[in-house]
Structures are given as structure tokens and as C-alpha cells.
Amino acid sequence: MNTAVVRTRSKLKTLDLVYASMFSALMMIGANITSFVPFMVIGGVPITLQTFFAILAGALLGSRIGALSMMVYAFIGLAGAPVFARFSGGISTIIHPTFGFILSFILVAYITGKIIEKNGKLHFYIIAALVGTAVNYLFGTNWMYFAYKLWSAAPEVFSYKIAWAWMAVPLPKDLLLAVLAGIFAHRMQRIVKRTR
Numbered sequence: 568m569n570t571a572v573v574r575t576r577s578k579l580k581t582l583d584l585v586y587a588s589m590f591s592a593l594m595m596i597g598a599n600i601t602s603f604v605p606f607m608v609i610g611g612v613p614i615t616l617q618t619f620f621a622i623l624a625g626a627l628l629g630s631r632i633g634a635l636s637m638m639v640y641a642f643i644g645l646a647g648a649p650v651f652a653r654f655s656g657g658i659s660t661i662i663h664p665t666f667g668f669i670l671s672f673i674l675v676a677y678i679t680g681k682i683i684e685k686n687g688k689l690h691f692y693i694i695a696a697l698v699g700t701a702v703n704y705l706f707g708t709n710w711m712y713f714a715y716k717l718w719s720a721a722p723e724v725f726s727y728k729i730a731w732a733w734m735a736v737p738l739p740k741d742l743l744l745a746v747l748a749g750i751f752a753h754r755m756q757r758i759v760k761r762t763r
Contacts, residue, residue, distance in 0.1 A: 583628070587636035590624040594640040594672070595650040614737045615652050619744040621672040622679050622699045626692060626752030630680030637672040644669065664719050667710020674706060675699040687756065693749035700745040708734050 597616035625633035640650065649656045651669060660666055682695035712730040715721035 579632075583632045586628050587632055587639055590620060590628065590633070590636035591640040591643065593620045593623075594637065595643075598650060598652045599654055614740065616744070617652070617668070617672060618675065618700055618703045618741050619748055621675040621703070622696045622745060622748040623752055625676035625679030625681075625699060626683055626695060626748065627755060628676075628680065630677045630684060633676035633680045634673050637676045641669055641673065662714070662718060664711045664714035665707070667714070668703065668707035670710070671703045671706035675703050678702055683752075687753075689750070689753045692753040693746055696745040696749035696752075697742070700741050703741075704734055704738070 594617055597620045600616055601614055621633075621637055624636045627633070628636060644651045644656045644660060645658055647657045651660055652665070655663075660669070676699075679695045679699035682698060683692055685691070708730055712727055715725055715730070
């Protein structure tokens with residue numbers, strides 16, 4: 568049986584909390600790993616490794632613990648720690664146009680984990696990772712568009728098409744990383760099974 572399935576059916580254990588904390592820390596690193604390169608921001612959207620780590624959280628920890636790790640990350644940032652992209656944080660981040668991407672990471676981990684819990688074959692890991700990426704883009708980009716239109720004073724020329732054009736820049740990177748995350752997570756689960 569898939570270890571992610573076993574984990575979701577049991578109560579929270581100390582090891583689960585350690586794993587959740589570890590992936591929260593990985594999200595903090597992934598959020599800011601490209602902050603040192605100013606041209607890695609397109610239309611106000613920083614190009615990060617957060618989607619990659621959110622997918623891995625769901626794929627390796629299961630839907631419940633994976634989503635929990637992303638919730639912990641979001642709460643730490645909202646509490647004021649500078650763990651979001653470009654070392655931002657605080658409750659005011661909620662009104663930032665890219666906050667939808669932070670919320671989407673919870674869904675990404677949960678949905679990725681749920682798909683893999685149904686079937687542990689390699690192609691399901693890759694499909695789950697790609698679906699997780701799609702969820703991230705759909706939720707985050709739509710939030711960004713409405714945020715710019717409703718409360719962030721977007722320029723007159725800003726449109727739904729422009730919002731998606733901005734997201735076309737990091738898309739190839741995220742699709743490639745999604746496939747790699749699926750393959751990596753599948754191999755890691757096989758290694759865990761063998762060691763147990």
C-alpha cells in the first residue's frame with residue numbers, strides 16, 4: 568500500500584509534524600531562492616520554486632500532512648515572518664495581488680496528495696504534479712487579476728490576457744519541475760518502502 572495512504576489514515580504523529588515543518592522550511596527557501604536576481608520578477612510575480620515544493624509536499628507526505636505543511640508556511644508568513652517571496656510577510660500580504668498563489672499551495676499539496684493516494688504508479692505521480700501546477704496557476708492568476716482590478720489599481724491597459732501573458736514566462740519552468748517532482752517523489756516512495 569502507498570505510504571502516503573497509510574499516513575493519511577492515521578492520527579498525526581511526531582514524525583508527521585517534523586515532515587510538515589521541514590516542508591514549511593523548504594517553502595521559505597524556495598520562495599526566496601531567486602530573490603537575489605532582480606530580473607526574476609515578471610509583472611510583479613516573482614519566479615520561485617514554491618510550486619515545486621508544494622507538489623513534493625503533497626506527493627511525499629500525502630494530502631492531509633502536505634496541506635498542513637503549506638498552511639503552517641502561510642500562517643508563519645501572515646504572522647509577520649519574512650518567508651514569502653522577496654522576504655515579505657505580515658497580515659497586509661493578504662491584499663497583495665500574488666497572495667492567491669500562497670493560498671493555492673495548500674490546494675496544490677492536498678490535490679496532488681489525493682490523486683497519488685488513489686494510485687501509486689509513476690504516471691499518476693506525474694499527472695498529480697501537473698494537475699497541482701494547473702491548480703496553482705488557475706487559482707493564483709485569477710486572484711491576481713481580480714486583485715489588480717478591484718483593489719490594487721492596475722493600469723488601464725491591464726487585462727485578463729495580460730495577467731496570463733505574465734504567467735507564460737515561468738510556465739515552462741514549472742511544467743518541467745512538476746514532471747521532475749513527480750518522478751522524484753515516486754522514487755522516494757519506493758526507497759521508503761524498501762527501507763521499511
